[in-house]
Amino acid sequence: MNGLKLIAGNSNRSLAEKIAANLGVSLCEIDLDRFGDGEIRAKINENIRGVDVFIIQSTNPPAENLMELLILNDTCFRASAERITNVIPYYSYARQDRKDQPRVPITAKLVAKLVDVSGANRVLTMDLHSAQIQGFFDIQADNLFAAPVLLDYIKEKRIKDLTIVSPDVGGVKMGRAFAKRLNAELAIVDKRRSEKDKTEVMNVIGDVSGRNIVILDDMISSGSTLLHAAGELERRGASSVMACATHPVFSGDACANIMKSSLSEVIVTNTLPFDTNRCPKVKVLDVSGILAETIHRIHSNESVSTLFV
Numbered sequence: 001m002n003g004l005k006l007i008a009g010n011s012n013r014s015l016a017e018k019i020a021a022n023l024g025v026s027l028c029e030i031d032l033d034r035f036g037d038g039e040i041r042a043k044i045n046e047n048i049r050g051v052d053v054f055i056i057q058s059t060n061p062p063a064e065n066l067m068e069l070l071i072l073n074d075t076c077f078r079a080s081a082e083r084i085t086n087v088i089p090y091y092s093y094a095r096q097d098r099k100d101q102p103r104v105p106i107t108a109k110l111v112a113k114l115v116d117v118s119g120a121n122r123v124l125t126m127d128l129h130s131a132q133i134q135g136f137f138d139i140q141a142d143n144l145f146a147a148p149v150l151l152d153y154i155k156e157k158r159i160k161d162l163t164i165v166s167p168d169v170g171g172v173k174m175g176r177a178f179a180k181r182l183n184a185e186l187a188i189v190d191k192r193r194s195e196k197d198k199t200e201v202m203n204v205i206g207d208v209s210g211r212n213i214v215i216l217d218d219m220i221s222s223g224s225t226l227l228h229a230a231g232e233l234e235r236r237g238a239s240s241v242m243a244c245a246t247h248p249v250f251s252g253d254a255c256a257n258i259m260k261s262s263l264s265e266v267i268v269t270n271t272l273p274f275d276t277n278r279c280p281k282v283k284v285l286d287v288s289g290i291l292a293e294t295i296h297r298i299h300s301n302e303s304v305s306t307l308f309v
Contacts, residue, residue, distance in 0.1 A: 066093075209238070
């Protein structure tokens with residue numbers, strides 16, 4: 001594609017290569033390594049003056065992934081790129097999106113400000129932890145959904161007596177959309193967060209007895225929310241329980257706990273790199289097609305609104 005360059009950071013090189021293959025282009029040649037003291041060194045080995053640049057980089061820990069993105073933004077800005085779009089499949093530091101306690105930061109806003117001032121003109125991300133984060137940017141921010149890929153996979157399984165379960169009230173809107181498209185019932189788990197990575201199920205709203213359950217969430221981190229919800233649903237008579245989430249963060253003992261659980265399957269996408277050998281119950285779906293199509297439309301100044309539903 002004329003006038004378009006794709007640049008990949010180190011956070012998810014495999015996804016970047018798939019996006020490039022979908023677009024029929026090669027990734028831009030860059031040097032992204034370290035100085036002797038560990039500082040990040042970046043150099044772009046191709047001319048990008050006047051070019052529409054898309055930098056593909058999730059910002060998941062370690063923090064160097066975020067620093068790489070910021071440094072690549074500055075590199076492209078100083079190389080006179082015409083427009084710099086950050087493709088951030090997984091936008092991290094998003095769980096702290098408001099002051100829910102005294103003396104805590106709003107990291108979702110902080111990272112947005114860092115992206116803004118580092119030289120980016122636009123952000124393209126997927127399944128933000130909360131929709132309000134779009135408003136934290138002072139530049140255009142598009143939030144895509146992995147729903148088309150996830151829905152197609154669930155439809156292929158032809159699950160009978162299906163109920164979609166939202167693990168919290170915040171996910172009800174997405175849960176209702178999934179339930180409608182799958183002709184399924186909807187239930188909600190009422191939970192309370194007892195610690196930063198632990199939750200306690202208080203109640204289940206909806207009848208799950210004898211139903212085949214798909215728990216729907218935006219990410220799986222420690223797995224505490226998922227496993228507590230799955231246990232409570234089984235106690236209330238659910239026939240089977242599987243889970244579906246966009247971002248496979250899988251911190252700590254999440255994989256081991258999922259393997260020990262009665263979950264039949266966990267469906268995620270490749271917004272983050274994940275080796276299924278770590279957890280054979282996990283099925284990874286590819287979202288590179290959605291991201292590539294959006295990049296193509298942005299570059300061609302075509303509407304992308306149809307991709308947000």
